[in-house]
Amino acid sequence: MLRLHDTATGTVRPFELRDPGRVSMYVCGPTVYEVPHLGHGRFTLVFDVLRRYLTFTGLQVRHVSNVTDIDDRIIQRAAREGRTEPEVAAEYEEKWWEAMDALEVLRPTVVPHATGYIPGMVALVADLVARGSAYETEDGVYLQVDTVDGYGLLARQPLESLRAGARVEASELKRSPLDFALWKKAKPGEPTWSSPWGEGRPGWHTECVVMSLHLLGDGFDLHGGGQDLIFPHHENERAQAVAEGRPFARHWMHNGWVTVEGEKMSKSLQNFTTIADLLAGGDPRAYRLLVLRSHYRRPIEVTPETIATAERGLARLDALARRLSLVDPLAAGVVVRDQAIAAAPDGVEEDSVTRFCEHMDDDLDTSAATAVVFDLVNRAHAAADDGDGSTARRLGGTVALLCGAVGLRLRGELEAPDERTQRLVDDRDAARRERDFARADALRDELVAAGWTVEDGPDGTVVHR
RNA sequence: GGCGGCGUGGCCGAGUGGUUUAGGCAGGGGCCUGCAAAGCCCCGUACAGCGGUUCGAUUCCGCUCGCCGCCUCCA
Structure with missing residues (x-):
């Protein structure tokens, strides 16, 4: 049984599914106004590992991840470059998928685009107004945060404390600095949609709550993203669902960020590296292994040095794969444990699989799980040195199986020399x-x-x- | 100001109330090799500091120091 840290409770607790055997997960995707950087790479890898592992254990996973294709930054970029918003969004969405494909992050089961769900968003906002949870101002419609029970759950701070710390300038139009926009009335030149409050566009927090509930239903299993989305984004999504009286995510999972020399990688600090730059310099699997070797809630330092270290680890796996002619576990697609064990030509060492799963089940302790794999590598080589081919192949087959469980490809075949x-x-x-x-x-x-x-x-x- | 996280051997990074190790990388010695490479074997007595609880704490509690983050767009 998988246990996962839940941001809402601050504890590691059983990941109990709404529907036995089936997982519904929503992961906040990109706003497509810029090329993806390593921070995006990390969160997509973390949730890809989760998804693959859930699948590995025999669960059916429905993974929804949105593309925010209308947003201030897209509008700004379009204006600056003399293009339309859809052109900008299309360009950066394409670059997003290029990066995801290169990292071998599985495409979500469904990829909703915000602009495809405007009527649902308008309906939600209208209902919130009707319920007295939201109010209209000159520039938009806002959720009145103090009408929502338990606001501050994810931030793990009471409303008062959030209010006291608010650094946003209190707008005269808002009743509280914490109230957030559900609908933004159009400014000249912006793309707009019709609504009871005139032309405008939805707020970011409204997009995700509408799409997640529409595609996964009330009380879906998991909502995730980077830790910086906890507040206000996820708090505000949840607030809307609560105000609607609809059960929202049962479990909240947030990953730590990528750091550079100890500081968070971000646009404002100008210390970001794009995924494309990373991949130009090396093996995309190295980033996955780097992510696997730390815990998803911890920050990771991604530098040429740490990537190089991961590449040496990869070389060790590949050397075994070459030596034993291991088949790339992902060649046939996503790996499912029981099927793969049954199909393993030389058997697998089930003890190691069990230990691997115990670590993964412990809040995705990929670091310890990876150690199980490297221990197998070691023993497989030793067995091969001893001339015990069948043991070596069995251990090697287990390595392949477990690498496959977390999406790590093995390169056993040689690049043919010219x-x-x-x-x-x-x-x-x-x-x-x-x-x-x-x-x-x-x-x-x-x-x-x-x-x-x-x-x-x-x-x-x-x-x- | 409020809230949270972190501090483990040269580096990265798990974990645990006590007899026995995470794992990787780097380093040293040996084996193998014409020499290498790959691989194998052996080698590190680490847990920020100060108190407390305990027969015993790196592991629990408290305090201190340091680092990072959230409270604003952000993966």
Whole structure:
């Protein structure tokens, strides 16, 4: 049974599903006005790992993640660049999926776009007004926060304390600085939709509550995102649902952020790296492994050094995969535990699978779970050294299974050397047979300089990169 | 001001009231190798500080210090 930290209670507690066997999860997706950076990479990887693991254990997962395609920043960018908002949104959404695909983050089951749900948002806002939870002003419609029971649950602060700390300038139009916009009345030149309050557009918090409830239903299982969404975004989503009298997310999960030299990666600090930049420099799997090696609620430092360390870990996995000719666990798609165990050609070590799952079930302790995998790697190599091929293959098969559970691809197959490289390899083998080591070493230097790793095995030289 | 998180061996990073280790990376020694690479074996007596509880605390409690974050858009 999976236990997960729940932001609403501040405790790790059982992840109890609304419908047995089926998981409904909503993860706040991107606002498409800029290219994704490593912070986006982390949250998508964290929730991808969760989703894959849930699937691994045999659950059916419905994963909804939105695209916010109308927003102040999109409008600003469009105005600045002399383009339309849909053009800007389309461009950055495309870049988003490119990055997700490269990271091997599974596409959500459903990807709602905010602009596709405007009528539902208008209806929600109208109902909140009718119920007396919201009020209209000159510039929009606001939720009156002090009408909502338990406002501050996710922030884990009472209303008074939030109010005292509010740094927003109190607008004369709002009854409280904490009241937030459900509907923004149009300013000249902005894209608009019709509503009982005139032309305008929905507030961000309204988008997500409407889409999540529409696509997953009342009392869906999990709502997630980065820790910076806890307040006000998720608090405000929840407030609307509460004001409507509708059960909202049963469980709230938030991941820690990416830091750079100890500070949060963010646009304002100008310390962000885009996913595209990361991928240009190396193996996309390294970021996944880096994420797996820490706990999802902890900050992670993502730098060239930490990525390089993860790449060495990856090299260790790949070396085993090559040695034992392990099949990439993801070649056939998402891995489901019982099916994969049944299909494993050499069996699996079920003890390790059990331990792996115990760690994962403990609030996704991926770091400890990953340690189980590396321990298997070690033992598989040792067994192979001892000439115990069947044990080695069984342990190796378990490595593949568990890597697959968290979406980590293994690269066992070698990149085929090009013709020129193969000639160098052949020449080197010949030189070694003739014990012309000076020539063999020179050829090796040449191969290494071209980026190949040279390994002399019992069957001759093998190169890979 | 309010609220929260964190502080583990050279680095990253789990975990635990006490006899036995996370794991990875880096480093040292050995094996293997023509030399390497990959791999294997061996090697580190760490838990911010100060008190308290306890037979015993890195692990529980309190305080102190330090770092980070949220209370504004933010993954």
